[in-house]
Amino acid sequence: xxxxxxxxxxxxxxxxxxxxxxxxxxxxxxxxxxxxxxxxxxxxxxxxxxxxxxxxxxxxx
Ligand SMILES: [Zn+2]
Numbered sequence: 001x002x003x004x005x006x007x008x009x010x011x012x013x014x015x016x017x018x019x020x021x022x023x024x025x026x027x028x029x030x031x032x033x034x035x036x037x038x039x040x041x042x043x044x045x046x047x048x049x050x051x052x053x054x055x056x057x058x059x060x061x
Contacts, residue, residue: 004036004043006059009052025051 010033023030023046030046034055037043047055 004038006055007035007037007042009034009056021046023048023051025054 021030025047028048031049032047032052034045034047034052035042
């Protein structure tokens with residue numbers, strides 16, 4: 001599996017984004033774009049506030 005590094009967590013910027021997906025962590029409506037960098041690519045995953053916060057906290061150490 002590719003190693004991925006947390007790059008940024010950003011709020012959705014448009015209404016269309018808000019309506020487009022559910023959090024892949026818990027299934028709630030997603031509100032945040034979580035960006036990871038891997039070798040040569042950026043991966044964007046969608047999460048709700050709570051899961052995005054958990055990821056942010058988990059990456060701090
Ligand atoms: Zn979630």
